[in-house]
Amino acid sequence: MSESYLSGLIERQAEAYGDRAALKYRDYKKGVWIPVSWNQFAGKVKRISRALIASGVGVQENIGVFSQNMPECLYTDFGAFAIRAVTVPLYATSSEAQVHYIVEDASIRFLFVGEQYQYDVAYRVQQLCKTLKQIIIFSPDVARSPEDMNSIYYTDFLKQGESVEHQAEAERRRSESGPADLANILYTSGTTGESKGVMLHHSCYEAAFRAHDIVLKTLSDRDVIMNFLPFTHVFERAWSYYCLTKGCLMCINLYPQDIQMTIKEVRPTAMCSVPRFWEKVYAGVHEKINEASGLKKSLMLDALKTGYEHNIRYLMNGQTPPPLLHMKYKFYERTIYNVLKKTIGIENGNFFPTAGAAVSKEIEEFVHSVGINMVVGYGLTETTATVSLGWLDDFRTGSVGKTIPGLELKFGENNEILLRGETVTKGYYKKENLTRSLISEDGWFHTGDAGYMKDGFLYLTDRIKDLFKTSNGKYIAPQAIETKLVVDRYIDQVSIIADQRKFVSALIVPEYRQVEKYAKDRHIAYTDRKDLLQKPEIIALFQMRIDTLQQEFAHYEQIKKFTLLPEPFSMEKGELTNTLKIKRQVLMQNYAEEIEKMYEE
Known part of the structure; x- marks a missing residue:
């Protein structure tokens, strides 16, 4: 051995x-x-x-x-x-x-x-x-x-x-x-139920290293x-x-x-992070653009537009950008993009792996437009992290890239992603029944995630267990709506309510600093945060922003009512997992009153 x-x-x-x-x-x-x-x-x-x-x-x-x-x-x-x-x-x-x-x-x-x-x-x-x-x-x-x-x-x-x-x-x-030795037991925090110990053997890590060496x-x-x-x-x-x-x-x-x-x-060359890090960067940049005026504002907007044309429209699709566009891009690279990267601390950046939650199209396009090499991927504890990733010269926005070498992927019932390979766990610690229910005899692991392949790239659609069914029989993917909304600079956290309900509603934790600034700029008087969030002008602001963001969704998927919360979701109240995922069941209990109020006739 x-x-x-x-x-x-x-x-x-x-x-x-x-x-x-x-x-x-x-x-x-x-x-x-x-x-x-x-x-x-x-x-x-x-x-x-x-x-x-x-x-x-x-x-x-x-x-x-x-x-x-x-x-x-x-x-x-x-x-x-x-x-x-x-x-x-x-x-x-x-x-x-x-x-x-x-x-x-x-x-x-x-x-x-x-x-x-x-x-x-x-x-x-x-x-x-x-x-x-x-x-x-x-x-x-x-x-x-x-x-x-x-x-x-x-x-x-x-x-x-x-x-x-x-x-x-x-x-x-x-x-x-x-390689047959057990290396780690990683307990997944889970958005439902008790945590389960995922066994990762040395062979899992060794297979992962071999695959990443190729990519x-x-x-x-x-x-x-x-x-x-x-x-x-x-x-x-x-x-x-x-x-x-x-x-x-x-x-x-x-x-x-x-x-x-x-x-x-x-000033690192690489750092893996969750999308929330880049959402904060995006919000910060757009705040700066909104505060700017005149030539400075138009230059910043043009830099984003130029970067989008150069990196997304041309390079991502395997085409060479026109010489004039390339010259303009190089100018912004030396000036605006460089200042932005220095401000964050990543001007020496090589690449930045990002996973752990859905990355919205806006965030991904923004990050690539300013020349930051974000590598979007998909993985699970049970697969020793990486299942797929989009590489610098081989990515598609909205996708989670191509599967790593040595990992087989196929689709099961409801387009569920099934995986088989050496990086996949051999099972859950002391939980034989759970292991048997999620890993078939011939080694296929049921991820619980639904998706599809297009041109060799994997796209995630939703978490099968997370699908909501309204009382009208329509299926809603809450994560798709939530990912769309948290891009907004006035929104910090959001949880969609729809399961067994007649329409979609939302609990929203505002970005308080931005809302307070908005109130100050418009001389809206208030006594405390709770009072501020009940002001008609603030509710109208959120209604306008939500309506703009959710235009692409079908009518039955759109948020009809929402409640602005004066306190953020927290781990202390049991509302978030250790990896900051929302525990929907806990929110349903903690905000039962607010939720019921949205559904009163």
Whole structure:
């Protein structure tokens, strides 16, 4: 059996790159980025491997990592892989109930935690759990509970690995590792029901790396990567592992809300993100255009029009742009596009993978028009992330690209996308019935997503489970309407209501800052946010914008009534998953009164 690729990856890269920086993380006390060399990374991995053995961690035992993005997450992952242990990541924002469920379900004895919130939750869970033996704390700033005599800090845990007495055992385990070993169990947060543990074996990652080597030809050890999404998310996790195989420099963003600052400090060449990041950029640019006037405004509008003509109308369709248009495009590239990229912090951009939710046509066209190489893809936890992606010189707006090499795709009932290949999970942890219901005997995985192929490109239409049926028997795809609306600069979040109802309605969380500015500019007096959102002028503003945005939908798909909410949907209220997807059932309960009001005769 050949050694699993990830078990020795960091050591091999240290031999190749030595003292060159592998990682960087931000020291918030000093306000500087601290580099970690490949040699240091490999040293940490070795120590964590020996410390895990010293603690009694067995072959294929599950260990938990409950933290926001930190270098320690990667040290722990690769330290575990080297001794054939399995890592189970938990979202940094997970609730006590979610952590309790995962720790019990995966029989986790050792749980690594990031900062105070994660420690506090884990310590409370430990009192209720039969399995949890020890909590290991990454951040030295965490204050332990006075009664806690058992938890230890990461630095003290590593000391157990300083002695080489467990080195022989570590080497034996690594030599016995193989692609058939389980690498991770990733619990999907799910918009309905309890989370389920997706098993990803080393063979899944190895197949994903081989496929991406064929497609992502421009990624190299010269790339600087910003890690923005949580490592717990399969998209960031698989991408990060892949970037490490390429020798890229990984810059780890600790707090997602700091990305506007950290991206400017790092100025990365690549970063994977969800569409929400680009929606914010789009809204920001259009705000600037709306505030501008005269020549400046017309230049900005012309730059967007020129970029659209050059990159979408001509290049995307395999045609050469006319010389005059190309000259104009090059002028805007040196001026307006360059200023925009510098303002975001991505003027060194190579490419930017984007997935995790539907990307609206407007956003995609805008990003490509200004010369940002957004790579739109589609994937699931169960497929080790990527199923398909559109490449820089081979994409179609509105599509999620072409399937990666080695992955078979066909369509089942209701145009459901079925997949088969080495990157597909072998099943759900301890859930044989669920595994059998979603993976056929001959290996076809039922994604639950509907779509179609055109000219070799995959297009998603809707989530089969998410289809709403109105009381008139018409089917509505809520995500299509929601994706269209969140592009608007006055709209932050939206949830469509239609199932078993006679018409479509919506709960809308406005972009409060924009609405308040609109009121100020028009001298609309109000006492508080709730009062502001009930003003006839504000309701008329939203009605106008919604009517404009939904013109392309059939009459029965269009929003007839809406409610503006004074508070955003939140994880605290259970309304969003850890990956910020809307939990429709919870919204139905939390806003039952507001919803019923929209359907009163």
